[in-house]
Amino acid sequence: MSALAVGAGFGAATSLVNAISHSYADLGSRAHTTSGWSVVEIMSVLLDSGWAWAGLAVATGWLVTHAGEGRPAALARGGAAGALALLAATAAYSIVDTIRSDGPLSSWYESEPLIWWVTSVIFGAPLGAVGACVKYPEVIGFLARLTVPVGAAVQMIVLPPGRNEVVATIVKTIVWTAAAAAIGFVIVCFLSVERRRHSLTAAESP
Structure with a gap:
């Protein structure tokens, strides 16, 4: 239930922010097209980025698992979440x-390509399992904690965001700064x- 609630909230918020961003965009203006930007557009680009959706899966996997839980059970629970x-x-x-476009609500599942539904399972499960590893203190936990910030930083290089250089620069600056921190x-x-841990081990040694 937690995974469904968090996911639904994120998806609805992303759609609404995208809608608000588009309503304020003056695409008929050359200045807006080439260099214009707004706070809501930056939020839209951030929320609709691949790393943010991947982070949702990782965060949910972390949310539904417990530190004392057995590793196989935690990985399974995190992957499902x-x-x-x-x-x-x-x-x-x-x-x-669908609601915003005044389409029939019964056709909501047709508004997204099949690839996104398949991708949700193919990538959601392993990313959720990564989130389950975040609470472990060993190297595996360390690497799991780096997954989202490293992925976000890499995406800014491989798939630069935004419709113009100004938006791209602002988003990349925000993401790279947050990722570095x-x-x-x-x-x-x-x-x-x-x-x-090494200090305690050394102190306990005869």
Whole structure:
């Protein structure tokens, strides 16, 4: 239920922010097309990015698992939650889009290509499993915590966002800054925990 609720909320919010962004866009203006931007458009680009949807699956996998839970059970629960979250997000996005376009609500599932439904399961499950690993203190937990910020930073290089250079620059600056801060925080915390663990091991040694 948590995975469905979080996914549906994310998908509906993304669709609404996209709609607001489009309503404010003056696509007939050359200046707006080549260099214009708005806060809501930046939010729209951020929410509708692949790394944000991947982060949804990872976050949901982390949310539904517990640190003391057995690893196989945690991975299974996290994987299922990640897939359900992305399916719910896609469904909510489709429903809101259908309502906004005044289409028949019974056709909401047709507003999104089949590829997005399939992708939700194919990528949602492993990403949810990655989220389940976040709570583990070992190297696997360290790598899991780096997945979203590293993925976000890489996407800014491979698939630059935005419809013009100004939007792209603003979004890349935001994402790279946040990713660098997150990566630095994860590394510092991991090294601190490892240093403390080695200190305790050395103190217990005869």
